[in-house]
Amino acid sequence: MTHGFARSLIVGAFLVVTPLVSSAQVRIVQTNSGGDNIHLIDPATHKIVGEIKGVPINHGAAAAPDGTHLYFSSEAERVLAVVDVKSLAVTKKVPLTGRPNNISISRDGKRVYVGIVSEPGAVDVIDTASLERVKSIPTKGGIHNVYVTPDGRFIVAGSIAGRNMMVIDAKTDEPVWSLFNEGVRPIAFETNPDGSTKRLFVQLSELHGFAVVDFAQRKEVARVVLPDDVPAEQRDKGPFNASPSHGLGVAPNGRTLWVTSRPNGKAYIYSLPDLKLMGSVDVGKRPDWVTFTPDSKYIYVATEPSDSVTVIDVASMKEVTRITVGDGPKRNITAVLK
């Protein structure tokens, strides 16, 4: 019997006693980069309440705004998997033009954008009504992460190979501007009171920290390096996939920015908008992506080597619990499902 099978038994035990998604419910959607399953966590109990199977080497996740479907990219099968939320079954696999990385969805839910990391790179556009690829937006280099800005007006695509971040008009699918001459990793968004994009916090290859981009000025205005506050003998030496800091997020209330450090095994908390370091919390070995509950009460931090997710109380900056998930958890999102 394998470790994975034993873990499935544990997860299965939760599923037996816990109903699947019924009405509108908040769920933490945790992908497992080394497996073929995705876990749904109920933030009210911090327990796994659902499991989606059949998406091998899953990478990115997105949720339909109406809560009826989830979408996942599969690096192994080079498809976008479409999941019906009621049954948690994969209902279709949409072929892509190459090996996918991360994905994002338009505000109206009509389009899923898939970053294609295979050269020469592209953003594949999937129509969620026909479930067909309707376009591939050319990019300069393979795309690792793709985002839709919170106001829905722009698509932001980051390339490691192409060493750039491209901002694309979501109405025309045409590039508007680009930035950086470094590999671009995860990005978090800060908004203005009207919902438009104010600043981007951008993680870059080999940077133990993040760059700050003023969206209106279209330029980098600051660079923040995470503290060197862990003794050398306790610091993880890697490897870190050339990305010592690979996960960050702005709390939904807009008050804090949380940034993870792989070598230090911590999440660092910065106040917004002034970016003052407020503190840190130990989250486990090699933390990765983060996602918040909509009320900004909890943050979920994926820790890949331990196959778990660490739950932190945002206000107190204290650990609440750790949840065992699948093989190699990395990317995660928060979704309201129906």
Add this chain to the structure above:
Amino acid sequence: MLRFLSGLVVVLVFAVVTAPAGRTAQSEELPDGPGKKILLASCTSCHELTEVTKLRGYYTKDDWRDVIVTMVKYGATLNDKESDVLVDYLAANLGKKE
């Protein structure tokens, strides 16, 4: 029922205890050869070996070439000949069986 539960506990403990050893043993599971030397020299400076072995059985030779092209673009120091040897090795040992 009690027998089933006690058996389950034994199995779970065994699985948890042996899991880390399973991961670290992956290098030893791969057959020797020039491709393995390139794999260990060029890939594991940035990645755990599991980032490669997790794709076992999924990729054709063309798919593996696609991965290596991406990694060279990312900065992996491989010349054309080394890339060819590595692609052949990955396809032969971790490739999709057709």
